[in-house]
Amino acid sequence: MSSPDGKPTTSVGVVGLGYVGLPLAVAFAEEGVDVVGVDYEPRLVAAIEAGESHIEDIPSERLRAVADRISATTDYSRLATCDAVLIAVPTPLTRNREPDLGPLLSSAQALSNVVHAGQLIVLESTTYPGTTREQLVPLLEESGLAAGRDFNVAFSPERVDPGRTDYTLRTTPKIVGGLTPACLERAVALYDLVCDEIVEVSSPEPAELAKLLENVFRSVNIALVNELAMLCDRMGIDIWEVVDAASTKPYGFMRFEPGPGMGGHCLPVDPFYLSWKAREYGQPTEFIELAGEVNQRMPEFCVDRIARALNDHSKPVRGSRVAILGVSYKAGVGDLRESPALKIIQLLGRQGAVISYHDDYVPEVPELGYSSEPFDAVLAECDVAVIVTAHPGLDLERIVATAPLVVDFRGVTRHIEAPNLVRL
Numbered sequence: 001m002s003s004p005d006g007k008p009t010t011s012v013g014v015v016g017l018g019y020v021g022l023p024l025a026v027a028f029a030e031e032g033v034d035v036v037g038v039d040y041e042p043r044l045v046a047a048i049e050a051g052e053s054h055i056e057d058i059p060s061e062r063l064r065a066v067a068d069r070i071s072a073t074t075d076y077s078r079l080a081t082c083d084a085v086l087i088a089v090p091t092p093l094t095r096n097r098e099p100d101l102g103p104l105l106s107s108a109q110a111l112s113n114v115v116h117a118g119q120l121i122v123l124e125s126t127t128y129p130g131t132t133r134e135q136l137v138p139l140l141e142e143s144g145l146a147a148g149r150d151f152n153v154a155f156s157p158e159r160v161d162p163g164r165t166d167y168t169l170r171t172t173p174k175i176v177g178g179l180t181p182a183c184l185e186r187a188v189a190l191y192d193l194v195c196d197e198i199v200e201v202s203s204p205e206p207a208e209l210a211k212l213l214e215n216v217f218r219s220v221n222i223a224l225v226n227e228l229a230m231l232c233d234r235m236g237i238d239i240w241e242v243v244d245a246a247s248t249k250p251y252g253f254m255r256f257e258p259g260p261g262m263g264g265h266c267l268p269v270d271p272f273y274l275s276w277k278a279r280e281y282g283q284p285t286e287f288i289e290l291a292g293e294v295n296q297r298m299p300e301f302c303v304d305r306i307a308r309a310l311n312d313h314s315k316p317v318r319g320s321r322v323a324i325l326g327v328s329y330k331a332g333v334g335d336l337r338e339s340p341a342l343k344i345i346q347l348l349g350r351q352g353a354v355i356s357y358h359d360d361y362v363p364e365v366p367e368l369g370y371s372s373e374p375f376d377a378v379l380a381e382c383d384v385a386v387i388v389t390a391h392p393g394l395d396l397e398r399i400v401a402t403a404p405l406v407v408d409f410r411g412v413t414r415h416i417e418a419p420n421l422v423r424l
């Protein structure tokens, strides 16, 4: 890649060194680019400087292998020397479920003090259409420089799926939309270093909305299959058998798994960025709202299912020992954000259940005051074992053989027939 003056890009800055930012930083460093990573968490910065990765997809050895090309800091001024800066800070919701652009705006404000002529700034955080142009650009222009004329701006959504190994940053097509054709050209040249295929769109807005379409699509389809799971429970039909059968159709159907509810930083959050923005245009986004409602209801349904299973074993919820297996929001990662397990634990706790949990990926759940207990101990001492998140290698046979009652919300015990086994 080269900057407008024709020089090759030798340094990239990454703001926010989390699930998105750290893999990006490592990918560029692996291509020989010098990377400056900025995060406002001093402990995180110190760990990365010491070669310790906090992201499962980036083993510490991989980080250490490029240690001479990555430096982490809390100091934004270090970005002044970078040819390009990628912003990968969180975009959460407020308590009222409205977009919280706080991290994005404060990082943009800090960048306005360092942005220089010829620099490229790319927003990677998921957000509503218009954010790059309406929110990021005005703050960057407080520098006195003009976006599109003095420096370049683009939006390129991150599509990483934590824990996934079949599609990587390199092999997943990367959507890019620039403020001007020149902005697009520079951003494409940058991502060419780390991605095999770039998908160019006409401006930042379609790129912003494409990412939201992807997430809304998943949210709506997961809600649909979850709603069917609740119906199947009443009708006495096995939802997994239904999904397996429907999935044999070679066209016109895409498989989605039912489960205890949606978690993570993306699906429970991002669609509401779009529904919030849509209100400005007086256009209801009913699919988004409805999918959110159905998915948010799942933990309550799960608790009701556990209560019925206990009842069938002549046990009340109050005083029963419930072993939760897996508390992160998805298999193979330790991310607790918006995890339905937390809601299930809280709801069961309110009903008087005595809860323990085991999760190799999550040593503790500080907000609820729990620590992971040994697998054998939670199984030996429970009245019911509940599979909320089935991490790779979970010994399902042992669970069914040891626990007096097992409730499986992930359908992973489909190959086992046992009288003490209940599935979603």
Ligand SMILES: NC(=O)c1ccc[n+]([C@@H]2O[C@H](COP(=O)([O-])OP(=O)(O)OC[C@H]3O[C@@H](n4cnc5c(N)ncnc54)[C@H](O)[C@@H]3O)[C@@H](O)[C@H]2O)c1
Pocket (backbone or CB within 6 Å): 015, 016, 017, 018, 019, 020, 021, 038, 039, 040, 041, 044, 088, 089, 090, 091, 103, 104, 106, 107, 124, 125, 126, 127, 158, 159, 160, 161, 162, 265, 266
């Ligand atoms: N996690 C995913 O799977 C995923 C996938 C695609 C897109 N995204 C999107 O990417 C963005 C980042 O998500 P993430 O999962 O990497 O978040 P994260 O919480 O894992 O990482 C964000 C990092 O930014 C840092 N940070 C926050 N405010 C900052 C500031 N003002 N200055 C510097 N650093 C700051 C935090 O300390 C944290 O380390 C979000 O918009 C998210 O929706 C995430």
